[in-house]
Amino acid sequence: MDQKTIDPKHIHAKEQAVDMRGITKRFGPVVANDNIDLYVNKGEIMALLGENGSGKTTLMNMLAGIYMPDEGEILVDGRHVTINSPKDALACGIGMIHQHFKLVDVFTAAENVVLGLEEGGRLDRAEIAAKVSAIADKYGFKIDPNKKVYDMSVSEKQTLEIIKVLYRGADFLILDEPTAVLTPQEISHLFDVLRAMKADGKSIVIITHKLNEVMEISDVVAVLRKGRHIKTVRTKETDPNALTEMMVGHAISLDIERQSYDKPVPRLTVAGLCCRDNEGVSKLDNVGFVAYGGEILGVAGIAGSGQKELLESIAGLRHVTSGSIIYTPDGRVPMDLVGKTPMEIRDSGVALAFVPEDRLGMGLVGGMGMTGNMMLRSWNRGKGIFVDRKSPEKMAKEVYKNLEVATPDLDFPVSKLSGGNVQKVLVGREIASSPSVLMSAYAVRGLDINTSYVIYDLMQEQKMKGVAVIFVGEDLDVLLELCDRILVHCAGKVSGIVDARTASKEEIGLMMTSIGGEEAAGE
Amino acid sequence: MNFNLIRFIQAAVSNGAPLLFGTSGEILTEKSGNLNLGVEGLMFMGGAFGLAGVYYYDKAAGDSVSVVTATIIALLCAFAAGCLGSLIYSFLTISLRANQNVTGLALTIFGTGVGQFVGEYMRTTSAGSGGFISVSNTLKEGFIASPFPKAMQGIPVIGPLLFSHNFFVYLGIAIALFLSWFMGKTRKGLYLRAVGESPATADAAGISVEKYKYLATVIGGGISAIGGVVYTMTIAGTVWMRDGLSGEGWIAVALVIFCLWRPINAIWGSVLFGGLMLLYLWLPVPFIPSQIYKVVQYMVTTVVLIIVSMRQKRENQPPASLGSAYFREER
Numbered sequence: 001m002d003q004k005t006i007d008p009k010h011i012h013a014k015e016q017a018v019d020m021r022g023i024t025k026r027f028g029p030v031v032a033n034d035n036i037d038l039y040v041n042k043g044e045i046m047a048l049l050g051e052n053g054s055g056k057t058t059l060m061n062m063l064a065g066i067y068m069p070d071e072g073e074i075l076v077d078g079r080h081v082t083i084n085s086p087k088d089a090l091a092c093g094i095g096m097i098h099q100h101f102k103l104v105d106v107f108t109a110a111e112n113v114v115l116g117l118e119e120g121g122r123l124d125r126a127e128i129a130a131k132v133s134a135i136a137d138k139y140g141f142k143i144d145p146n147k148k149v150y151d152m153s154v155s156e157k158q159t160l161e162i163i164k165v166l167y168r169g170a171d172f173l174i175l176d177e178p179t180a181v182l183t184p185q186e187i188s189h190l191f192d193v194l195r196a197m198k199a200d201g202k203s204i205v206i207i208t209h210k211l212n213e214v215m216e217i218s219d220v221v222a223v224l225r226k227g228r229h230i231k232t233v234r235t236k237e238t239d240p241n242a243l244t245e246m247m248v249g250h251a252i253s254l255d256i257e258r259q260s261y262d263k264p265v266p267r268l269t270v271a272g273l274c275c276r277d278n279e280g281v282s283k284l285d286n287v288g289f290v291a292y293g294g295e296i297l298g299v300a301g302i303a304g305s306g307q308k309e310l311l312e313s314i315a316g317l318r319h320v321t322s323g324s325i326i327y328t329p330d331g332r333v334p335m336d337l338v339g340k341t342p343m344e345i346r347d348s349g350v351a352l353a354f355v356p357e358d359r360l361g362m363g364l365v366g367g368m369g370m371t372g373n374m375m376l377r378s379w380n381r382g383k384g385i386f387v388d389r390k391s392p393e394k395m396a397k398e399v400y401k402n403l404e405v406a407t408p409d410l411d412f413p414v415s416k417l418s419g420g421n422v423q424k425v426l427v428g429r430e431i432a433s434s435p436s437v438l439m440s441a442y443a444v445r446g447l448d449i450n451t452s453y454v455i456y457d458l459m460q461e462q463k464m465k466g467v468a469v470i471f472v473g474e475d476l477d478v479l480l481e482l483c484d485r486i487l488v489h490c491a492g493k494v495s496g497i498v499d500a501r502t503a504s505k506e507e508i509g510l511m512m513t514s515i516g517g518e519e520a521a522g523e
Numbered sequence: 524m525n526f527n528l529i530r531f532i533q534a535a536v537s538n539g540a541p542l543l544f545g546t547s548g549e550i551l552t553e554k555s556g557n558l559n560l561g562v563e564g565l566m567f568m569g570g571a572f573g574l575a576g577v578y579y580y581d582k583a584a585g586d587s588v589s590v591v592t593a594t595i596i597a598l599l600c601a602f603a604a605g606c607l608g609s610l611i612y613s614f615l616t617i618s619l620r621a622n623q624n625v626t627g628l629a630l631t632i633f634g635t636g637v638g639q640f641v642g643e644y645m646r647t648t649s650a651g652s653g654g655f656i657s658v659s660n661t662l663k664e665g666f667i668a669s670p671f672p673k674a675m676q677g678i679p680v681i682g683p684l685l686f687s688h689n690f691f692v693y694l695g696i697a698i699a700l701f702l703s704w705f706m707g708k709t710r711k712g713l714y715l716r717a718v719g720e721s722p723a724t725a726d727a728a729g730i731s732v733e734k735y736k737y738l739a740t741v742i743g744g745g746i747s748a749i750g751g752v753v754y755t756m757t758i759a760g761t762v763w764m765r766d767g768l769s770g771e772g773w774i775a776v777a778l779v780i781f782c783l784w785r786p787i788n789a790i791w792g793s794v795l796f797g798g799l800m801l802l803y804l805w806l807p808v809p810f811i812p813s814q815i816y817k818v819v820q821y822m823v824t825t826v827v828l829i830i831v832s833m834r835q836k837r838e839n840q841p842p843a844s845l846g847s848a849y850f851r852e853e854r
Contacts, residue, residue: 066727066851087729102724104717106837114710115717116728123710150837164728 016078017042017172017203018063018094023072025058032058034227036072040172045194045204047218047235049211049247051302051474055227056207057099060174064096065089076172087116095165096174101157103149109160110145113167135166139196140189154281155186162193173197174205179213191217209247209302211240211513225249244509248476258481258501259464261294266328267468268314268350268437273323275313283309285492287323291468293330293436296459298479298500299472301489301512307472310489311439314470315352316342329436330466346377351435353427353443363426366415370396370407373414374429399428403454427455431462438462441472456482476505490515529683531798531805536688537667537757539797541566541750541768543695545775546782546789547702548746552609553779554706555739556719556844557616560627563772564634565608565744566751569601570768571638573752574656574761575645576600581658590665593658594690597752605748606741608634613740617733620848631772638751642763658761666690666756691753695793698746702786715739719842722849732849750775774800777824783831783839796820 019039025032033055040046050056061067063074065086074081076092083089089096103112110128129145136143141159149157158178165173175194179187194204194217208214214221215235222232223246230246268291275284284306291297299307312318314325314337325337329349337345353363364373374392396410403424407417414422427443440459444452459482463469473479479486480500488495488511495511545562552559559565576596581588612630615621649656657663669676670693671686678686706712717725718735726732751768759767778796782788803816831839 064727085729086727090729098727102721102727104720104724105843106720106840107713107717111713112724114713115725116714116730117710119710123708123713148837 015042019075021073023069025069031227036229040203042203043201044219045198047214047221048205048207049221050224054224056224057176063094090168093170094172095170097161099176101161105150108146108148113164135163139193155182172203176207223247244506248505248509264292264294266290267293269326271324274321275309275318283492287494289487293466293468295484296463296469296471298483298486300479300486300508305489306492311441316340316345349436351430351433351438353430353440364414367413369411371410395432403428437468439470476508534801535794535798538801539793540692540695541754541771542775542796543789543793544750545747546778547699547786548743549779550784550786552740552743554715554719555736556842557740558623558846559612561612561630562747562775564631565605565748566772567638567768568604568608568634569748569751570755571641572604573597573601574755575641593662601748601752602745605745609741609744613737617736623846646763656763663761689757696790699786699789722844781824781827
């Protein structure tokens with residue numbers, strides 16, 4: 001079908017492609033989606049906007065058959081449907097392109113496309129390749145059907161994912177953060193393709209948190225916050241500021257008593273720092289800042305904009321392509337941390353407490369007790385071939401006492417402790433090494449409010465000791481209350497550094513989504 | 524030196540036939556992402572139950588015994604035993620998501636034990652057999668005879684090389700060729716490989732991961748078990764020997780790696796390994812102990828692994844999800 005032959009009158013503007021009513025989804029005690037009502041019209045592009053953990057992907061996964069809603073109903077083309085599996089979703093014409101591509105590496109593009117199809121007959125690779133090329137030509141994709149997936153670039157893989165769902169006859173496409181891994185040129189090409197699909201009458205949902213893209217591509221915007229559907233607005237009738245406010249919500253007072261340390265000294269001077277991830281994508285681009293002893297430097301930014309890479313670069317866990325990290329310890333000569341081993345960096349007094357999504361993945365060994373985990377920092381000390389168990393045990397006792405870790409005994413496996421206690425052990429261990437630079441990432445991730453405050457107090461305490469604290473956080477309210485200055489990351493660049501005492505959340509929100517916070521605001 | 528190459532190859536082919544079944548079955552299993560280390564146990568079960576089926580049939584039929592019927596009974600009994608064994612494995616690893624290595628090793632111990640029990644039970648309870656069981660000579664000769672006419676077997680060189688083997692050899696080659704065609708050319712085969720490479724992808728594409736894993740593992744286990752009965756019927760001469768099958772299953776597992784998970788390679792691979800296993804009989808060198816000969820096949824496997832990993836060709840790698848259980852809602 002040529003897209004020019006489509007009569008726009010055939011696409012009823014108000015006809016709903018998908019209607020979700022009262023959707024609730026829980027993961028254990030966590031409510032990921034709370035009574036969400038959301039519908040998408042045919043032939044429209046909807047942007048699903050929200051911060052990390054606001055439940056965007058979970059909601060869409062229920063349309064795609066990955067999860068089952070606990071409550072609520074789903075209507076497709078006005079009919080009630082039950083979507084138990086991705087197969088059911090495709091039968092309803094719903095196809096989702098996941099953030100992590102679901103492709104078989106050793107298969108060709110064409111082989112990936114026909115996976116799972118119940119077409120009869122033998123596997124005619126030439127015929128499939130021809131069909132794939134036909135779809136690609138129709139919407140303006142570029143793809144070689146016989147190329148193996150492991151030879152493809154990220155953009156090609158994404159193209160293949162889209163073709164895969166189109167081949168299955170999907171007319172409702174969900175794209176989860178499609179632009180996160182693409183270059184600007186690839187993004188504009190993707191948007192052209194999406195517009196061509198829209199013109200063909202397909203409905204599209206884009207999950208994103210990039211405001212400029214929302215403004216550029218979408219017809220309507222639905223905003224989720226903390227698992228709730230806040231509002232759906234037409235893109236033409238809104239602006240980035242209003243969207244930011246809906247996305248981050250209004251400030252709730254946290255009342256962290258921020259103390260001032262009167263004589264801050266430069267501790268860590270980072271300049272021109274660049275690094276790439278394993279796939280060669282640039283993760284940090286010319287990052288520069290100064291962290292002072294006696295202050296908490298907050299780091300804000302959308303997940304994956306380089307916060308993790310920044311901390312890993314400083315800790316020596318990541319290869320730095322260029323730039324310098326000058327560390328100035330008290331009463332010693334400044335040194336460049338680039339090129340030093342993680343052990344040397346740690347021994348010189350730079351500590352990293354990183355809490356990954358799964359909490360235990362980096363930093364603690366789940367099967368070992370507190371003592372064992374303390375030893376991870378001192379395994380190479382001790383006499384001869386014997387490890388020194390005494391001092392880690394003492395350290396574990398101190399952490400146990402000072403942070404009130406709830407554990408039956410010091411050798412109880414930490415994986416069986418509750419999340420808050422695990423994080424106390426992790427942060428406590430780093431603090432116990434009396435660092436002069438303390439880096440922590442998502443230290444309060446998944447913690448209840450009280451435990452969070454214990455962690456905040458610890459950070460403050462370190463700050464008042466003259467330690468330079470770098471605090472990577474997710475919650476802007478907390479960052480504003482706790483930190484002295486906030487460095488805002490946007491796509492691997494420093495979008496700006498603001499004074500936490502005077503900055504507003506909206507300001508930071510805009511800076512998170514565009515460099516300097518001006519681009520989106522100016523539109 | 525009286526080394527006869529043609530006769531050596533003949534011996535290698537028939538010695539490799541059990542391996543060919545064991546390997547083909549395990550390739551099918553591993554292509555679904557299940558690493559079934561229970562092949563040794565499955566082959567023991569196949570050997571014992573296959574022999575039991577033929578033994579009791581032979582006793583019941585008396586003089587009217589038919590080789591064709593006996594062969595079918597042997598194959599069916601072994602296949603069923605293997606299916607049953609790998610069904611236990613499948614239930615534990617696929618439905619209950621137990622650790623595949625541990626479950627596989629347990630299946631080896633279990634299968635070996637069951638096989639030994641059945642074999643020893645027959646041996647000790649059969650009256651007047653003098654402590655060992657065996658079937659009538661009609662069947663014995665029938666099992667090792669070639670299905671091709673004498674004239675074809677008589678062709679010089681080609682006859683002994685191609686037409687002189689027992690029926691099981693040709694069946695094994697047919698199965699390997701079929702599996703090769705199935706995995707390479709059919710949709711179901713493509714889907715099966717997708718399940719083994721990336722179950723999440725297959726699942727998202729609407730392929731029933733559980734169904735494919737169960738079918739591939741159960742049928743693969745059945746094929747592997749046939750290797751056991753082929754051993755008892757041909758190499759062991761229908762006599763139950765306690766430790767006769769020892770090690771065959773493990774060699775089959777090694778052979779899977781050697782064949783780079785391609786059934787077609789199993790055909791020549793099993794002949795090569797069958798030959799290597801016999802080398803100490805055919806090419807004895809006085810000062811080399813026979814034990815050294817017996818590790819040659821493992822050394823060859825190691826060398827192949829090193830070469831393959833050096834070449835780093837993606838197609839030669841094991842199925843990407845091999846050894847891990849799949850759970851859709853895992854976060």
